[in-house]
Amino acid sequence: MRRVQRVSTGYLTFHIFPTMKKSLALLLLLSNHLFAQHDKIDVKQYQFELNVNDTTDVIRGKATICFKALQQSENVQFDLVGFDQKSGKGMKVTSAKEGNNDLKFQSQTDNIIISFLKQAEAGLEKTITITYEGVPADGLIIAKNKFGHRTIFADNWPNRARYWIPCNDAPADKAAVSFTVIAPDHYQVISNGLVKEETNLPNHLKLTQYEETVELPTKVMVIGLADFAVQHSGDVDCVPVYSWIYPEDRAKGFYDYAVAKDILTWFISNIGPYSYKKLANVQSTTRFGGMENASAIFYGEGTLTGNGSNEPLLAHEIAHQWFGNTVTEKSFEHLWLSEGFATYFTDLYLEAKYGKAKFDERLTDERNKAIKFAKRTNAPVINPTTDYVNLLNAFSYQKGAWVLHMLRRKLGDDIFWKGIKEYYSAYRGKNANTDDLRTVFEKISGADLKAFFQQWLYTKEHPVLDVSWKYDQKKKEIAITVLQQQQKAFDFPLQVKLGSEVKQLDVHEVKTVVTFPCNAKPSAIILDPEVNLFFEGISKEVKQ
Numbered sequence: 001m002r003r004v005q006r007v008s009t010g011y012l013t014f015h016i017f018p019t020m021k022k023s024l025a026l027l028l029l030l031s032n033h034l035f036a037q038h039d040k041i042d043v044k045q046y047q048f049e050l051n052v053n054d055t056t057d058v059i060r061g062k063a064t065i066c067f068k069a070l071q072q073s074e075n076v077q078f079d080l081v082g083f084d085q086k087s088g089k090g091m092k093v094t095s096a097k098e099g100n101n102d103l104k105f106q107s108q109t110d111n112i113i114i115s116f117l118k119q120a121e122a123g124l125e126k127t128i129t130i131t132y133e134g135v136p137a138d139g140l141i142i143a144k145n146k147f148g149h150r151t152i153f154a155d156n157w158p159n160r161a162r163y164w165i166p167c168n169d170a171p172a173d174k175a176a177v178s179f180t181v182i183a184p185d186h187y188q189v190i191s192n193g194l195v196k197e198e199t200n201l202p203n204h205l206k207l208t209q210y211e212e213t214v215e216l217p218t219k220v221m222v223i224g225l226a227d228f229a230v231q232h233s234g235d236v237d238c239v240p241v242y243s244w245i246y247p248e249d250r251a252k253g254f255y256d257y258a259v260a261k262d263i264l265t266w267f268i269s270n271i272g273p274y275s276y277k278k279l280a281n282v283q284s285t286t287r288f289g290g291m292e293n294a295s296a297i298f299y300g301e302g303t304l305t306g307n308g309s310n311e312p313l314l315a316h317e318i319a320h321q322w323f324g325n326t327v328t329e330k331s332f333e334h335l336w337l338s339e340g341f342a343t344y345f346t347d348l349y350l351e352a353k354y355g356k357a358k359f360d361e362r363l364t365d366e367r368n369k370a371i372k373f374a375k376r377t378n379a380p381v382i383n384p385t386t387d388y389v390n391l392l393n394a395f396s397y398q399k400g401a402w403v404l405h406m407l408r409r410k411l412g413d414d415i416f417w418k419g420i421k422e423y424y425s426a427y428r429g430k431n432a433n434t435d436d437l438r439t440v441f442e443k444i445s446g447a448d449l450k451a452f453f454q455q456w457l458y459t460k461e462h463p464v465l466d467v468s469w470k471y472d473q474k475k476k477e478i479a480i481t482v483l484q485q486q487q488k489a490f491d492f493p494l495q496v497k498l499g500s501e502v503k504q505l506d507v508h509e510v511k512t513v514v515t516f517p518c519n520a521k522p523s524a525i526i527l528d529p530e531v532n533l534f535f536e537g538i539s540k541e542v543k544q
């Protein structure tokens with residue numbers, strides 16, 4: 001996902017409405033004690049039927065959930081935010097059934113517990129149907145768009161699917177999904193997967209059914225309803241690419257989103273096959289700059305420019321179709337496997353298209369952001385917090401991208417790309433954590449990467465360098481002293497530019513002194529001229 005834009009530059013950066021952030025954080029805290037429930041079942045498939053209307057914000061739903069019990073159990077728990085008397089929002093469950101049998105259930109603030117007729121053994125598959133209704137307090141946003149038209153858009157990240165669909169709301173439990181939506185017939189409905197049915201019903205209603213057979217995490221399962229202009233902008237490897245735009249923004253949006261075909265082509269040829277049967281880029285009311293919902297990416301309605309300047313945003317969200325959606329982090333602790341990857345693969349796509357100067361400019365900007373963030377955080381990139389919203393920070397995004405960049409420079413382009421392809425193919429459709437990624441790269445490269453991953457991802461610090469140099473006119477040589485000023489010494493190559501020459505110093509200790517022959521005294525030495533190291537520091541001459 002990407003953060004809401006700073007309007008003046010057109011560059012998209014992260015932002016969540018501050019008030020929303022607080023209340024969300026509180027809810028996440030409240031739900032923490034239930035997380036242990038998430039690994040008790042493995043959902044295979046969700047079938048959701050939802051009725052929406054134009055006169056109230058009440059949704060009526062039926063969820064048919066097929067799951068496997070992973071341990072012996074008397075009941076099953078699904079995440080679902082219950083009805084709250086005070087706000088009048090939340091879901092009231094009216095029945096829970098297994099086949100024709102009614103099951104006892106108990107609705108709680110954040111979930112529903114359904115008792116089985118008899119104890120289920122580990123490994124048993126069950127299908128349970130839950131009917132419910134209510135006004136969603138969040139997750140499914142029923143609101144007017146910027147043109148004053150009523151729209152309905154799901155916005156689930158990180159665990160807000162539970163506000164409108166009963167589910168096992170954790171990234172590790174991926175499942176197939178189908179949505180059947182019955183809505184007033186002026187709406188066009190977008191969702192994950194392909195349309196299976198579209199039927200006009202009496203009373204100006206329309207039924208639209210989508211089905212996605214590839215397993216998805218709940219954070220990217222969505223529906224979107226609005227009056228849309230829809231363009232099929234072309235096919236890439238038999239995958240149709242669509243632009244879904246508010247009719248008023250039709251020209252701007254069709255222009256901006258047409259670049260999706262180039263991006264899709266580049267990712268398929270560099271990483272591996274695209275996992276879904278279509279790609280729709282959708283203008284929406286998402287609170288994020290962009291949200292990578294599988295095969296139906298939602299973009300903030302204000303992000304269209306009509307001049308193509310949002311290409312990096314499209315590249316970021318499309319990159320997530322590989323990293324985040326197809327290979328999903330096992331838990332949000334490893335969010336950089338989504339956001340760091342989407343950030344770096346945007347850089348790589350733009351490097352291939354616009355050249356190295358553009359790439360260096362982006363990496364420099366990303367390093368600045370992450371180093372600025374380092375000064376106000378106490379946690380490293382891998383951060384086991386349950387305040388997921390706070391993980392949407394410059395460590396998960398920009399420093400994550402930098403870790404991949406340094407891994408690429410350490411191993412070389414050939415091994416880097418082999419490792420990326422292998423990681424994608426090994427974990428396609430599954431979940432991975434940081435150790436899984438490391439193991440793949442160790443296998444491909446033959447190198448031990450434990451120390452590399454440890455210092456860049458599990459350590460909050462980064463190299464803070466004081467570099468001094470002295471030129472010896474008689475000996476025609478230069479002595480360079482590198483002092484690491486952070487608490488723990490890092491291990492890294494430091495490139496320096498002396499005149500027109502680039503030299504490399506291997507730094508392991510707190511203090512490193514290296515001398516190079518040098519025919520003339522340089523006017524200055526430039527640290528990291530090729531933009532290859534995540535560090536901060538200065539170089540200065542020490543007079544004789």
Ligand SMILES: [Zn+2]
Pocket residue numbers: 001002292316320338339342
């Ligand atoms: Zn993202």
